[in-house]
Amino acid sequence: MDQELFHSGFVSIVGRPNVGKSTLLNRILGQKIAITSDKPQTTRNRIVGIHNFPQGQILFIDTPGIHKPKGKLNRFMVDQAVSACSDIDLVLFLVEADDRPGGGDDYILDILKKSGVPVALIINKIDRVEPPSLLKLIENYSARFDFSEVVPISALTGDGVDRLLGALEPYIPAGPRYYPDEMITDQPERVIVAEMVREKVMRRTHEELPYGVAVQVESFTEKPEKNLVVIQAAINVERDSHKKIIVGRRGQMIRALGQDARKDIEKMLGTRVYLELFVRVRKDWTQSDRMLRELGYDG
Numbered sequence: 001m002d003q004e005l006f007h008s009g010f011v012s013i014v015g016r017p018n019v020g021k022s023t024l025l026n027r028i029l030g031q032k033i034a035i036t037s038d039k040p041q042t043t044r045n046r047i048v049g050i051h052n053f054p055q056g057q058i059l060f061i062d063t064p065g066i067h068k069p070k071g072k073l074n075r076f077m078v079d080q081a082v083s084a085c086s087d088i089d090l091v092l093f094l095v096e097a098d099d100r101p102g103g104g105d106d107y108i109l110d111i112l113k114k115s116g117v118p119v120a121l122i123i124n125k126i127d128r129v130e131p132p133s134l135l136k137l138i139e140n141y142s143a144r145f146d147f148s149e150v151v152p153i154s155a156l157t158g159d160g161v162d163r164l165l166g167a168l169e170p171y172i173p174a175g176p177r178y179y180p181d182e183m184i185t186d187q188p189e190r191v192i193v194a195e196m197v198r199e200k201v202m203r204r205t206h207e208e209l210p211y212g213v214a215v216q217v218e219s220f221t222e223k224p225e226k227n228l229v230v231i232q233a234a235i236n237v238e239r240d241s242h243k244k245i246i247v248g249r250r251g252q253m254i255r256a257l258g259q260d261a262r263k264d265i266e267k268m269l270g271t272r273v274y275l276e277l278f279v280r281v282r283k284d285w286t287q288s289d290r291m292l293r294e295l296g297y298d299g
């Protein structure tokens, strides 16, 4: 990279649900801005993470996993991801080291072929496999697409991530600083707070419930003299029966969710946090254009 010039570029992180895209973004930034869970379809919006280095800036775009969408919310999610596959400098196509290429990958690779952008194959979760099995996997994927780079990593342990950053350099053209260098994401604090609450719901609930949850921060009051932020957030669910589960017996579940979320939020904000959660039923909101819009899923 030319040392005289500033370089900047956009790099999307794309792949099937649950392959570790958001974990990778957090690992690159060294800070948690994107939520993660062991359930597919955790991420719903595009999230920009800003990676600064002395001579440049890379804008990484975390995207929802690309899948066959059923329903309006899922269609929104997939649109978010697909739109991050063009007009950028490089795509990181993430796959799992202990999986094999399938129809879901072919679907994404077709989109990438049409967009014509360079694509790096990033084989994630190498902590789960023995190295020889990677060769076969690389061969299988390489037969399907002409990848510009192939980089094995573990987003969880950080193994290979510095090498990945080095491999990206040639794809980052000369360009301006898009964001001030103290900024780490385009997401407002309130949005990340809401996402952190949703993450705890994703992690503690099962079946269809987590997929019908949307969180809104209703108030966010800073009390600098007390080194405290007071936050009220609503957990929106689709049904009365889901509300019961989120509240839990004698309020046990909602208390646990609040405690988990508060720890993450305190870490992010660097202050003490008083977090008040409540649950609201918005019947079948994932199917209503109006309610999707109100909850921030409106393209």
Ligand SMILES: Nc1nc2c(ncn2[C@@H]2O[C@H](COP(=O)(O)OP(=O)(O)OP(=O)(O)O)[C@@H](O)[C@H]2O)c(=O)[nH]1
Pocket: 016, 017, 018, 019, 020, 021, 022, 023, 024, 035, 036, 037, 038, 039, 040, 041, 042, 043, 044, 063, 064, 065, 066, 124, 125, 126, 127, 128, 153, 154, 155, 156, 157
């Ligand atoms: N063993 C292992 N697990 C990983 C690694 N990277 C991510 N995971 C786990 O994989 C699961 C999914 O991670 P996410 O980062 O939420 O995946 P995602 O691709 O963003 O998923 P969606 O947002 O649903 O598309 C989580 O349980 C992670 O802890 C890795 O390198 N090794």
Ligand SMILES: [Mg+2]
Pocket: 021, 022, 023, 035, 036, 042, 043, 063, 064, 065
């Ligand atoms: Mg994600």
